[in-house]
């Protein structure tokens with residue numbers, strides 16, 4: 001029954017999200033964040049100059065303070081260029097006449113990490129995903145086997161295929177999950193390896209060359225939109241957002257600037273488009289114009305008139321669907337809780353339950369019987385962990401509840417993001433056992449912490465905290481209160497209001513306080529609601545029925561026997577019914593809705609908020625991809641690879657984010673490799689206004705405007721136009737390092 005799908009602060013409420021994060025922004029002492037050791041005019045601060053003079057033969061990095069050899073023109077640790085720039089070309093090793101080291105960007109160094117003499121001692125690290133075995137061993141990506149050979153070899157290999165393109169894969173996402181096979185004869189295509197984009201590496205190559213000659217990326221790459229970027233503060237943003245929703249919004253399709261689609265270092269001034277009022281606040285970019293190539297198809301959203309059937313009326317007697325993400329640290333009992341709830345609510349029959357118990361016992365994992373209802377794949381069962389999101393349905397008094405059981409293991413956070421991004425509310429499960437809760441909340445990698453931050457940044461503002469495994473602590477009130485105090489403080493710092501957090505002590509294993517008041521006397525002290533009551537007390541968020549259809553594709557299912565393609569996910573806007581024609585993006589192919597399913601049952605209509613399976617006809621399976629979007633043919637979702645983001649760097653970041661940092665970019669169900677091509681400004685966390693332009697790097701807890709270029713085109717919307725399609729998460733080395741929103745789409749699909 002469960003359908004498998006594939007990873008704080010608040011942008012929603014008062015749009016004071018960054019403020020909601022109760023970070024101590026007073027890091028003037030530790031770091032001079034305004035200057036980072038470099039003064040406004042770009043000259044090295046006196047302290048740093050002094051340092052360089054004192055230590056002969058080395059120069060101290062103004063960012064990370066590492067003592068680099070005098071011959072280096074960029075810091076070996078963080079890649080920041082030496083300033084003022086010292087050209088040391090005479091000493092360089094040249095390959096094919098091209099310097100292969102000095103002044104190279106971090107990215108360039110990483111690409112050439114296999115060159116022995118210049119291995120960064122502690123370069124940006126990347127971790128394999130979906131590989132538990134490797135979690136303790138951070139791997140530099142040359143170890144991943146993604147690159148090898150010298151520049152000449154690489155160049156010759158790739159130039160033979162295309163003289164203008166260089167393909168080097170420096171970065172890998174998850175290996176295909178074994179859980180990607182789904183039931184009902186439908187085969188998930190989700191993790192099928194993506195076709196490589198030869199062209200996307202041209203951008204990196206150009207950046208590399210820029211690094212080689214010791215030029216700053218910011219100077220060398222013409223992605224700049226001028227230095228006078230006006231930063232939109234959060235309150236302005238909110239005002240504009242509401243304006244925008246009531247006035248005209250236009251989704252238009254534009255010609256991209258660069259032939260190869262990546263164009264991170266185009267000679268041409270980048271073209272910036274956007275019809276929202278926000279653009280008037282932007283920099284010189286607004287003067288650039290891109291040609292509209294498909295104007296006919298892109299109608300202004302304000303002209304959209306929903307059909308009558310799309311809006312639910314009083315005659316619609318069905319319960320509303322509420323999507324609840326179940327998140328929390330690994331092994332806290334999420335799957336067991338979900339399985340138990342399904343069983344108690346009659347969604348798993350006694351017979352099925354016996355089957356799970358028997359199978360689990362046979363594999364020596366008797367305690368996982370309930371979890372097996374959600375963890376269906378053999379690998380999940382063998383390893384005793386959830387790897388992909390299990391989707392299951394049950395019914396409470398008030399709602400048709402969709403349970404999105406997320407993986408807790410840090411390797412599968414990308415899957416958690418994909419599944420939990422559909423959530424209207426969340427259940428955070430914490431393990432009451434001594435030590436386990438503390439590990440989950442630990443600042444250096446506790447998943448309770450990361451999940452809570454992520455869920456909040458999805459816009460979820462209602463949570464139920466289930467303090468599970470209370471049986472392990474004798475249902476102790478003291479333990480419950482202690483956990484409530486610690487986690488409550490953290491949740492408030494993420495922007496959850498105290499009144500929006502419900503606390504439920506429970507034992508999934510012993511069936512305490514789940515769908516009825518506790519039977520164990522030791523829990524008699526608890527007078528609050530049981531879990532099911534807590535679920536019914538959640539509020540249904542507003543749904544955008546009257547906007548054009550937008551349904552991010554969470555997973556693609558293909559029936560080999562029937563040649564049928566199905567997609568599943570949550571409708572963010574609009575509605576669907578059989579016979580409806582849809583545009584499938586980014587392949588830009590039309591398809592017709594053959595039928596719809598919810599909770600394994602056929603249904604006539606799916607509306608915003610509904611988690612549905614849409615069976616399509618008239619389209620080849622390979623034209624439909626997870627991370628794509630189904631939309632109204634006249635209102636296509638935007639497709640882009642060059643964006644401006646407003647981000648908050650999380651406190652887990654130990655390596656500064658610099659121009660050239662390579663990150664995983666996550667947005668709805670899509671993920672893509674991304675590069676920071678520009679750090680536009682640091683923002684004041686209180687006012688949202690720019691407090692420093694073009695800082696050299698970003699440190700933990702800083703708010704900033706940046707530009708990123710993605711390896712491949714991704715479907716998205718500016719946050720101002722569609723919140724759920726404009727929230728982004730940046731990850732590196734297996735951790736979420738920043739949360740943000742798309743403030744501007746700079747380069748769109750050709």
Ligand SMILES: Nc1nc2c(ncn2[C@@H]2O[C@H](COP(=O)(O)OP(=O)(O)OP(=O)(O)O)[C@@H](O)[C@H]2O)c(=O)[nH]1
Pocket residue numbers: 328329330331332333334335336337367368371384385386387406407408409468469470471472506507508509510
């Ligand atoms: N004592 C006790 N054990 C529990 C309880 N709930 C779950 N467990 C056990 O905790 C272990 C992990 O349970 P899961 O449900 O797989 O945990 P999970 O959070 O879904 O794990 P991941 O999805 O891999 O993060 C299993 O051995 C369960 O039997 C509980 O209430 N009490």
